[in-house]
Structures are given as C-alpha cells and as structure tokens.
Amino acid sequence: MSFRERVYRVTRSIPKGKVATYATVAELSGSPRAARAVGMLMRDNPDAPHTPCHRVVASDGSLHGYSGDGGLAGKRRLLLSEGVVFRGSKVDLSRSGWAGPA
C-alpha cells in the first residue's frame, strides 16, 4: 500500500458537505508534514469517480488549485453545492472543516 493509496482513501472518507485540509489528509495518511505531496496526488486525480479531491482545501480555508472542470471557480461552486459554508472566498473551516473520523 503506497502513500498515495492512503491519501486517496482518506480523501474518499471526507464527509459530504465538509472539507479537509491538505495537512489533515497528510496526517490521516501517516505523514503530517506531507501536505505538499498530498496536493501533488490530488492534481493527478482531477475529479475521479472515487476521489473527491475538491473537498480538500488549504489550511486557512482558501482554495488552491483544481485540475477538474471550471478550475477553482468550479471547485468553489461544487463545494457550495455540497453544503460547505464559505466565508467570502474561503471555506469556513470552523463550520465545514473536517478533522478526521470522530
């Protein structure tokens, strides 16, 4: 099982209507400081049917990138569509932030 396998697995486990930070995904994947590497893997999976990478945002709630359709704008719209609470151009992590399995 590779690091990426774990990352994708975590990404899939993010509840609908909530978002996880790259750092959180990295931590749940076993490498708390690998947020950067996580982002790379997300890029490889735009919006694959099994990996909702659009639910992964930066630590401050800001959206970084999105290789999927619509780019960041599309990503923001998608999250909004799932019920994620936005605060301006950033996600309200205090409300829609997901810190991992309860």
Added chain:
DNA sequence: AAAATGACGGTGT
C-alpha cells in the same frame, strides 16, 4: 542515486 518540482504550512515583514 541526485536534483528538481509542486493543488502546502508556518513565520516574518
């Protein structure tokens, strides 16, 4: 095997 890259995070200015 080594160097370069990148959807990051934290700190400093």
Added chain:
DNA sequence: TACACCGCCATTT
C-alpha cells in the same frame, strides 16, 4: 490582511 521566504514530504525526471 497581503506578500515573501524557508522548511517539509512524496513523486518525477
């Protein structure tokens, strides 16, 4: 709050 710099990790060349 916004911008710049350094440090980190896994992947790719």
